[in-house]
Amino acid sequence: MTERESGGARVEMPLAELPAWQAFAEAAGQADRRGGTLRVLQAAGLSLDLSTQAQSPALRAAGLALLVARDFDDWRSRLLQGSAVNGTEQRAAWHTALRAEEPPGMAAAKVRDEQDRLRAFVRHLDAEGRFDSVVHIGIGGSDWGPKLVVAALGYAGTRREMRFVANIDGHAIEAGLLGLDPHRTLVVVSSKSFTTVETMSNAQRALQWLREAGIAEPWAQVVAVTANPEAARGMGVAPERIFRFWEWAGGRYSVWSSIGLPIALALGAEALDGLRQGAAAMDEHFATAPPENNMPVQMALTGLVNRNVYGYASLNIAPYDARLMHLVPYLQQLEMESLGKSVDRAGRPVSLPTGPVVWGMPGTDGQHTFFQWLHQGPEGAPVDFIICRDADHPFPEHHRLLVANCLAQREALLKGKSAQTLQAELAAKEPDAARAAWLARHKAHPGGRPSSLIVLPRLNAHALGALLALYEHKVFVQGVLWGINPFDQWGVEYGKILATGIAAELTSGRLAEGHDASTAYWVAQWENGGV
Incomplete structure (x- = not known):
């Protein structure tokens, strides 16, 4: 059963208690994580390479069963038809109507x-x-x-x-x-x-x-x-x-x-x-493609594997296109405001961690900023690499090097390099065997780190619209699977309310009661004109 009776109302079972989830998690734990099978999906002119994510026939079947258990088809229909999928505000989330x-x-x-x-x-x-x-x-x-x-x-x-x-x-x-x-x-x-x-x-x-x-x-x-x-x-x-x-x-x-x-x-x-047309093309794919070939659906399931089975707390976005400098904060808001929820639709504490921290910057700048942590940090993070097949500038050598860096970083995250391999390489140049072994441990990459590659034909309005809609629908599917409402943002409101009160205190010069010690101290400092 995917639902149970509670006070006469049908209530979704917490995800962690769902047999379909337990089967999904077990299949994910046994899946191939070494990129042995090519897996590329296509939609709305975009290509999505999931080859270096966890995959197996058993995991794919378990993902389909989980979607059925979570009534995905019904939720998708309600979204696209303009039903009130935002339960706490009793509203539709009908952004697809704006681009149809x-x-x-x-x-x-x-x-x-x-x-x-x-x-x-x-x-x-x-x-x-x-x-x-x-x-x-x-x-x-x-x-x-x-x-x-x-x-x-x-x-x-x-x-x-x-x-x-x-x-x-x-x-x-x-x-x-x-x-x-x-x-x-x-x-x-x-x-x-x-x-x-x-x-x-x-x-x-x-x-x-x-x-x-x-x-x-x-x-x-x-x-x-x-x-x-x-x-x-x-x-x-x-x-x-x-x-x-x-x-x-x-x-x-x-x-x-x-x-x-x-x-x-x-x-x-x-x-x-053109932006709307690209998004509408992705909407059509999302609405009609079978789940096993549905790009947003498969991205969503991959995200749950990484977050809830492998324990990755964050998702790195690495667009290898300098023009996409604002994509990361755009996706931060989309994902973290939508999925940063601690209760499910029934108001119960969530049974599994929900949305990851989203962060990143365009490549190749990121390679000189945080890729060290991605490669050798003990936690690591999945990476969404995004790149255009064709550039819009007249410098082919630049684009060749950009593509080479993108593919190389992705391969390095997957393959890694063992201390044993490095020690053998260093032995040819380092006569001191102990030093070679010591240095090899510093240079070792664990590998096995998951990533996705999204390829746009080129950065035009249609492709950008399709890309943004891809992430929108991925977030929606994850909300369905986690059993949370991805369309409200009550956590944003509390700080706004407090700020209104503090602003009034700074204007009046009168400190209100109820502040913690630090806030009271700093409000008083500004009221008195000093710091």
């Missing part, structure tokens, strides 16, 4: 209308030629997606100079405005609620900057992107410059919505359309 060629159901008309309005607005600005710079103000999901895409696809130049401001630190907004002509700058304020403290504070500073430049109607140079258009209108944004998305489009899934406006302003509306 034909948006489904009740969402169709309003999604198409906003997309058409956005395209028309960008075309109007292009024809008018009034603004040659854009300051985009947003944070979290309202920032990482557009910033990632503009950096990835705008490497050869953008139609307008783009500045992205997220942090509440005043240095961020200062740098975002520095050197721009206020009369030729459009300010885009993106906030789902239109109440986010960081975003609204930075927006007020941008308005002040416009006023200081003698602009009588600064709101005429502001565009709002929000799920709360009433709040934007109340602050002074004209209705024709408000672009909306909906509560069922979660922040970290919102780049497909009007949040993608900066992408269209920087690269043209066709870039945003």
Whole structure:
């Protein structure tokens, strides 16, 4: 049984107690971890090489049985049909509707209308030629997606100079405005609620900057992107410059919505359309491919093997493309905000650790930063290597060396090198046998460390959209398997509440009761003007 009765309601069995999980874990413990069999999946133009992950016929069969035990087909249908898969907020998570060629159901008309309005607005600005710079103000999901895409696809130049401001630190907004002509700058304020403290504070500073430049109607140079258009209108944004998305489009899934406006302003509306088309192609694969050949499903199962059977607490992302500099923080939010949960959907403590720590940076920089730890640290971490088959620059030797480094690091993690082999090699150059043995132990690589390789044909809008959707669906499947809700983020809210209270204390100069000793000390220090 995958479920049991509890107070008259059907409740999922904790994953660790599920017989299908126990069979899966046993099969994973006996699987081949030495890359003896080539295993490459393809979808939406991407290739996924899982050859150096744990694999065996028994593990594959156990993974399929686990999906059945967790009612994966039903959960996938509910996600794609717009049912309320976000239980704590009683919402759909219908980001797939934002990129479908034909948006489904009740969402169709309003999604198409906003997309058409956005395209028309960008075309109007292009024809008018009034603004040659854009300051985009947003944070979290309202920032990482557009910033990632503009950096990835705008490497050869953008139609307008783009500045992205997220942090509440005043240095961020200062740098975002520095050197721009206020009369030729459009300010885009993106906030789902239109109440986010960081975003609204930075927006007020941008308005002040416009006023200081003698602009009588600064709101005429502001565009709002929000799920709360009433709040934007109340602050002074004209209705024709408000672009909306909906509560069922979660922040970290919102780049497909009007949040993608900066992408269209920087690269043209066709870039945003191409991004959506690539994601829609991955959606179609996710919806129809059998589980054994389904890229997001197999990535999710691999992640559970690494996290819960082999005990890896983190996942390294190594994009071998300098243009993907913002991919790691984008995926950090997607994975860690979605999967960092300590209770299951029934409110019980989780029975197994959930999402790993996600970290990394582009290769080859990472090789000179943390690959030493990946190769020889006692813990290690699985690695997702990401690379493009074809480059978009005229330097083939550079791309050849980039590919060689990517493949070599992956092979070294898998194969390792034993102290015995190294000692034999060193003996030919080192006459002191004891020193050769000692040095060999320092140089030894344990090997057997898992990785995946994702190959994009080249870094264009379609391929990037497919890549982001691949990770979205992987995270969803892992949420289903762990029995957690990957679409809420209550842990984010508590600190915000405390910050509001402390900010009021710093303004009033009156220290409230209830702080711990350290917080009380530092609030008092700032209240008194000293540190």
